[in-house]
Amino acid sequence: MKKVLVITYSQSGQLDDIVSRVTSEFSKDINIYHEKLISIPTFPFPWKGISFYDAMPESVTMTPSKIKQVTFNPKDKFDLIILGYPIWFLSPPIPITTFLKTNEARLVMNNIPVITVIGARNMWVMAQEEIKKMISHNSGKLVGNIALHDRHYNLTSVVTIIYWMVTGKKEKYLGIFPKPGVSNKDISESNRFSTVISNAVSNNSFIGLQQKLLDLKSVELSPSIISIEEKGKRIFKIWAKFILKKGGVGSPQRVTRLKMFKYYLMFVIFFISPIATLIFYLTWPLLFFRIMKKKKYYSGVELKS
Numbered sequence: 597m598k599k600v601l602v603i604t605y606s607q608s609g610q611l612d613d614i615v616s617r618v619t620s621e622f623s624k625d626i627n628i629y630h631e632k633l634i635s636i637p638t639f640p641f642p643w644k645g646i647s648f649y650d651a652m653p654e655s656v657t658m659t660p661s662k663i664k665q666v667t668f669n670p671k672d673k674f675d676l677i678i679l680g681y682p683i684w685f686l687s688p689p690i691p692i693t694t695f696l697k698t699n700e701a702r703l704v705m706n707n708i709p710v711i712t713v714i715g716a717r718n719m720w721v722m723a724q725e726e727i728k729k730m731i732s733h734n735s736g737k738l739v740g741n742i743a744l745h746d747r748h749y750n751l752t753s754v755v756t757i758i759y760w761m762v763t764g765k766k767e768k769y770l771g772i773f774p775k776p777g778v779s780n781k782d783i784s785e786s787n788r789f790s791t792v793i794s795n796a797v798s799n800n801s802f803i804g805l806q807q808k809l810l811d812l813k814s815v816e817l818s819p820s821i822i823s824i825e826e827k828g829k830r831i832f833k834i835w836a837k838f839i840l841k842k843g844g845v846g847s848p849q850r851v852t853r854l855k856m857f858k859y860y861l862m863f864v865i866f867f868i869s870p871i872a873t874l875i876f877y878l879t880w881p882l883l884f885f886r887i888m889k890k891k892k893y894y895s896g897v898e899l900k901s
């Protein structure tokens with residue numbers, strides 16, 4: 597029997613739904629062990645008040661927190677690890693960072709192929725770069741990436757995700773906005789990756805797997821979103837440092853700065869990013885080759901040194 601370890605962190609269960617579709621057509625000879633990470637204390641869902649923004653500094657600076665002891669045996673040798681995660685503020689969510697920085701992660705990933713599965717709004721490439729680094733630090737081998745996202749227009753998906761995150765309801769806001777998050781159709785169709793991955797595990801051959809996944813549209817990147825993300829991540833790091841000067845998670849001293857960040861974020865999303873997108877497309881012909889190079893890199897599993 598082959599053994600696959602699935603590790604996920606998901607608040608709403610969206611990631612778990614995606615991963616269970618991705619693994620739904622695995623060969624009967626493959627045993628799946630699913631570890632769902634649980635943070636201590638748990639992050640609220642639905643999110644209440646400022647707590648949502650309070651997760652920003654530690655997500656961006658990738659400060660580990662605490663998680664419940666994992667139940668798999670880290671000394672077991674798995675044939676593949678599937679790591680499923682959402683994105684928090686262009687970064688890996690705190691429970692995933694926490695896990696990847698544990699001894700258990702180091703032990704279990706050593707020399708083992710890893711596939712990442714992402715369920716995001718639409719901005720995940722900066723987080724994936726950090727995940728690539730942590731997997732590499734644990735001596736794991738990233739062999740594939742599947743990134744599902746909300747396909748609606750950037751500003752529409754901001755409105756709908758906020759509604760989802762603060763109510764916990766993955767429903768049409770006011771009955772007129774589209775459903776938030778990854779669509780049911782995209783989740784349901786993610787079983788198309790199953791056979792390719794299952795064959796790779798059965799044959800213990802992961803060379804060229806990412807290209808096979810890409811042929812099945814495992815990653816669809818918008819160049820303008822990449823450009824916004826790269827700039828956004830740099831600015832988030834400055835904000836994170838500024839807020840952390842006032843204390844750690846839950847510190848009342850940092851609430852004023854968190855509120856400033858909240859208003860800044862809304863201003864940037866609704867006023868600056870449409871202008872930045874327009875400028876991006878006006879300069880697109882001049883930067884064409886550079887943009888294509890970036891798109892290729894972020895679609896892959898290599899890590900720039």
Ligand SMILES: Cc1cc2nc3c(=O)[nH]c(=O)nc-3n(C[C@H](O)[C@H](O)[C@H](O)COP(=O)(O)O)c2cc1C
Nearest residue numbers: 606607608610611682683684685686716717718719
């Ligand atoms: C605190 C927080 C920050 C988020 N930031 C981003 C982001 O920067 N980019 C993005 O594409 N999605 C972002 N999302 C949405 C998540 O990627 C994800 O789609 C959503 O939280 C559902 O994931 P779940 O499986 O944990 O329920 C954020 C969600 C939360 C809770």
